[in-house]
Amino acid sequence: MELVLSLGIGVLVGCGVWLMLRSRTFQVIIGLSLCSYAVNLFIAATGGLKIGRDPVLASGAVNPEAYADPLPQALVLTAIVIGFATTALLLVVVMAARGLTGGDQVDGGGPKDDQK
Amino acid sequence: MAAEMLSPWIVGAPALAGVAAMCLPSQARNAAAALAAGACLAVLAITITLVGAIEATGPVRQSLNWAPSLGLAITFRIDGLAWLFVVLIAAIGVLIAGYARGYMPADEPTPRFFAYLLGFTASMLGVVTSGNLLQLVVCWELTALFSFLLIGFWYGSQSARSAARQALLTTALGGLCLLAGVLVLGHIVGSYDLDAVLAAGPRLTAHALAPLALVAMLIGAFTKSAQFPFDSWLPRAMAAPTPVSAFLHSATLVKAGVFLLARFWTVFSGTDLWVWLVSGVGLTTMLLGAWRATRQDDIKALLAHSTLSHLGLITLLLGLGAPLAAFTAIFHLVNHAMFKAALFMTAGAVEHQTGTRSLAALGGLGRAMPVTAAVTLVAAGAMAGVPLLSGFVSKEMFFAQVAEAGGGNAAFVLAATAAGALSVTYALRLFASVFLGKTSAAAKQAHEAPALLWGPPGVLAAGCLLVGVAPAFFMGRALDLAAGDLLGGATSASKLVLWHGFGLPLAMSAAALLAGGAMWWAGRGWRAAPGAQSGRPLAERFAALTLALEDMVAPARLQRHVLMIFLGVLLAVGVSTRWSGWDLRPPREPPDFAFALLWAAGMACAIGAAVFARARRVAGVVLTGGAGLVTAVTFTWFSAPDLAITQLLVEIVTTILLLLGLRWLPLEDRARHAARSGGFVRGRDALIAATLGLGASFLAYGVMTYPTPAAISRYFLEHAYAGAGGRNAVNVILVDFRGFDTLGEITVVAVVALSVVALLRGFRPAAEAVRPMPAQESQSEARRASAKRVMLVPGLIIQLMFPMIVLFGLHLFLRGHDLPGGGFAGGVTISAAILLLYMALGVRKAEARLRIAPGRWIALGLLLATLTGVGAMLFGQPFLTSAFSYLKLGELPPAPMASALIFDLGVMLLVIGATSAMLVAIAHQSQRRPRGERDGEAK
Structure with a gap:
């Protein structure tokens, strides 16, 4: 399990970083999304992989061993929402940049700049 | 002594006046100048009352406790030297206020100028009075x-x-x-x-x-x-x-x-x-x-x-x-x-x-x-x-x-x-x-x-x-x-x-x-x-x-900047793992074939997205969504239903958002002619990406197999029900234990939404993005009319579904304290419903039926969340202390009523407001005239 998930995280990070280094703005947005999946999974995994644990507390005395770790989950939950907000912001910045420069190159220039 | 009590106002008066000046309408030149002069005069008056005290007993000190546990206090200390500077700054400040009123042109946003000037005065006075x-x-x-x-x-x-x-x-x-x-x-x-x-x-x-x-x-x-x-x-x-x-x-x-x-x-x-x-x-x-x-x-x-x-x-x-x-x-x-x-x-x-x-x-x-x-x-x-x-x-x-x-x-x-x-x-x-x-x-x-x-x-x-x-x-x-x-x-x-x-x-x-x-x-x-x-x-x-130094620290080219960030990450992580000396342990959970299959699909989606994001962008968006779905399923697999719900909902909204935004980016065919990066650049980037990916894999594996200390989480689990009356520990952490963090986070979301709206306010789409497609142009009137009705059936379904989705969102919100759900999930669900309505009916029809004012929702949400915190202070408790009891309504089972629920309601309102503000702002772009066309010409 750990092997599969860590491989998945690695692939997500790799694809995300590759895209963020590209020159077209849309690629950067997609890359950011992929990276945020990877980071969220990573944070969630810091609590350890708990399969089949009860997420909701039962009545009576609480045995912490029986439940999934709530702390990373709470962190990731807000991270998801913030990630959405930043993706939206990036998209709008990209739209505005297009309005200003007429293109969708990250650095605003034409294809020439891209050769560097 | 009374005079000492006034000393914080030497900094406070101009700071407050600056905030007030910021709120003035942009023509209010006289009011802004009066504020500035008044604040400086007040400082002068306070300072002059201090003369006797300083001459008699030396420096005047006044401390406000800030973080006493860390030994930090805000101290105002006014000795003779500081006194002289305060008088100098305030006296010249009064004169400058009058002068600036006469100097600044009438068509400038003068109150903003005075706000900056007052902010500067306050910080300058802060420098000289700091103890x-x-x-x-x-x-x-x-x-x-x-x-x-x-x-x-x-x-x-x-x-x-x-x-x-x-x-x-x-x-x-x-x-x-x-x-x-x-x-x-x-x-x-x-x-x-x-x-x-x-x-x-x-x-x-x-x-x-x-x-x-x-x-x-x-x-x-x-x-x-x-x-x-x-x-x-x-x-x-x-x-x-x-x-x-x-x-x-x-x-x-x-x-x-x-x-x-x-x-x-x-x-x-x-x-x-x-x-x-x-x-x-x-x-x-x-x-x-x-x-x-x-x-x-x-x-x-x-x-x-x-x-x-x-x-x-x-x-x-x-x-x-x-x-x-x-x-x-x-x-x-x-x-x-x-x-x-x-x-x-x-x-x-x-x-x-x-x-x-x-x-x-x-x-x-x-x-x-x-x-x-x-x-x-x-x-x-x-x-x-x-x-x-x-x-x-x-x-x-x-x-x-x-x-x-x-x-x-x-x-x-x-x-x-x-x-x-x-x-x-x-x-x-x-x-x-x-x-x-x-x-x-x-x-x-x-x-x-x-x-x-x-x-x-x-x-x-x-x-x-x-x-x-x-x-x-x-x-x-x-x-x-x-x-x-x-x-x-x-x-x-x-x-x-x-x-x-x-x-x-x-x-x-x-x-x-x-x-x-x-x-x-x-x-x-x-x-x-x-x-x-x-x-x-x-x-x-x-x-x-x-x-040149600035260019080195912050290059003007964003791409190089991003590259430097990644190289920095690589270096930092590489160096720290080199010396931390961790060893690989065997996995703790046995591999599962279905899970491996799931992730094979997930990885294929990610790689596909990376390949298609350049030239076939719709495919890229869909494949990204696929990777997101795999992420959501993974959350379910590892006992995190809250995350799965939120991830799934956010995934939907993000995909719609990206598709909406795609319309305003240049067409795909043009990009095909744009030069691709050279072989060297691609090779270098691939190497960086692969190294970082591999590093992330190792790190993730190491973290997952490392025995987890449960020191903090144990506290939350043990006190979630006993202390906060909730059975969903994740939600309790968000709205109760760490409510202050959540308040900060929703504020960020609100700020982002407002920035989106502000950025798009001055935006005019490029002309070719609004021009109809060549194929559409050749269509006859009749065919175009029928094309308008293409969304008829889905539109009807969505209209029927709208109340249900809203209801589902409310359900998610209400059960959040005890079952997976909560304000975030509820809010995103309801905004997805609003969004669907926009898609089905078009901007004009949708707004004819549903008047939403996202700005008010955001304000209301933030206000509600903050007031919940302040409410606790009224009862003599620290900010955001939660109270709960059970509400008995007739024969219904007792419903837990925590004040955290009101906080969560604020979260939900804010998320609805922020999400719909962003989406509506983007959707409204289609109503705008393109650049180059003047008002009136388009009619």
Whole structure:
């Protein structure tokens, strides 16, 4: 399990970083999304992989061993929402940049700049 | 004591007034100016009530506890020196407020200007009244920030922008040095309290680290006071509106550096390092500035260089190490603030009336503007050190100090006299070129400036005259308060006299006046080329160096920036894992075939997205969504249903958002012709991506197999139900245990949504994005009408589904405390419903049925969440303490009612508001006319 998930995280990070280094703005947005999946999974995994644990507390005395770790989950939950907000912001910045420069190159220039 | 209680308001009054000015409508010039003047007057009034207390019992202290557990307090400490600065800042602040009201053009957003000015005043007052070194550094950096905003106030001009950037860069770097110095000081003394540091004395200077602290702090002071070699930012900063130059570059901002020197004078002035460094830098700046000032064409540039020269003079006096020299420095500092502010203001008045600041283009203005000319004459005379004006007294004391310190060293005496002579030359040049001589073309149309433009400098010029005639009477008490202990028992009245008797100082004064006059006479026909910056190769080179440094730290090309970030991450992670020495453990959970299959699909999606994101972007979005789904399923797999729900919902909304946004980006076919990156770049990026991916894999594997300490989580699980009445520990953490964090996070979301709306407000889509597709154009009217009905069936379904989705969202929200769900999930669900409605019906029809005002939702949500926290405070509990009880309604099972539920309601409202604000703003773009089409033409 750990092997599969860590491989998945690695692939997500790799694809995300590759895209963020590209020159077209849309690629950067997609890359950011992929990276945020990877980071969220990573944070969630810091609590350890708990399969089949009860997420909701039962009545009576609480045995912490029986439940999934709530702390990373709470962190990731807000991270998801913030990630959405930043993706939206990036998209709008990209739209505005297009309005200003007429293109969708990250650095605003034409294809020439891209050769560097 | 009552007076002490008022001291925080010295900083508080202008800060509050600044916030108030920010809220004024942009035409409210009078109200904004009144606020600024009122705040400064209030500060003056408070300060004057403090005189008695300071004279009787020494420094006035007032502490506000901030984080007592960390030993941090906000301390206001007003001793004589701080008192003098506060009076200087506030008094000139009042005059500047009136002057700026007359100076700023009517069509500028003047309240914003006053808000910045007040913010600057507050931070400057914060610097001088800080009783804690860290607090001082914070205020110090704030002054840099506000001066950036003020210098760049006319952000439309390239020179203003680059000047603002250079000023910020230079002074903020200096501020960092100051912070480093202060940290070392605090380490040596063991406290950041100013009293403790000042009392440390020899224990401090004898410490091995003391020179380090001293040099770091001196760099901070020299950058702020524009001392050589950090002087190039000040002349450039003349791109600022003139009231800013008059305030910041004569009386306040640049004096902060000198203030720092004066503040630590008692501690460090005895050390050799101090004497050599401070007096050497001061002497160099004094001579360089004076020489350059004679060669400028722009009035404000002349004044800027003369400011450098006078600041150098003050620095030199402080560096001499003699108590009387330091006393003279403080006296001259006050004089300089008065005459230089007056000169800047009259320069602004001349520019306001004639439209130019070029000495070559001006001349003969004296007849047209007699009052301005008279004010300038007095102030320039004070600058030149003409007898019976304030500058004469302090300059003569300066000559005496230099002659004494140099021990009759001829070079030293000569240098001081030369600086004095040069200041006579440029003062004469300034006055004669503008007001005397032939009537220039610019002067022909000119009239006297309005009273607001000559009144405030007139007040200052009158001050110069009064101090010049009777220095001890007007300045004696203030200087006794500020620097009396430097005189070793003598009162200032014995030093502040007009007639020092025959001697070297008088000879130096006379020589300076005569030589300066002669130099002006010899060079009166000479004109600097208009607009010439004059030969300042060294300064130019330093300016270029700062900008090159900036380019290195923050390259203008974003792509390179991103690359550097990733390389940095690689380096940091690589280095830290190299030394942490962790070993790979075997996996704890047995592999599962279905899970592997799931992730095979997930990885395929991610790689596909990476491949298609360039040329087939819809496919790219869909594949990204696939990777997101796999992520959501993974969350379910590992017992995190809350995450799965939220991830899934956010996934839906993000996909819609991306598809909406795609419309406004250039078409795909054009991109196909755009050059792809070269092979080398692609190879390099692939290598970086692969390395980072591999690193992430290793790291993730290591973390997952590492035995998890459950120290914190155990607490949350054990107390979720017992302490907060909720069974869903994740939600309880969000709305109760860590409610304050969540409040911060939803604030971020709100800010992002508002930024999106603001960014899109001025956005006009490119013309070709709005033009119909070629295929559509060829369609007949009838086919186009049928195309409009394509969404008929899905539209109907969505309309029927709308209430259900909203209901489902509410359900998710309500059950959140006990079952997976909560405000975030509920909010995103409801906004997805709104979004679907927009898609199905189109913007106009949707808004005809559903009027949503996202701004109000955001405000309401934030308000509700905050009020829940404040409500707890009303019951004497800390902010955001949650209360809960059970609500029994008839035969229904008791429903838990936690106050956290109201907090969560705020979260939900805010998420709905923010999400729909963003989506609606993007959706509205289709209603806009493209760029290039004017209003009216489109109809």
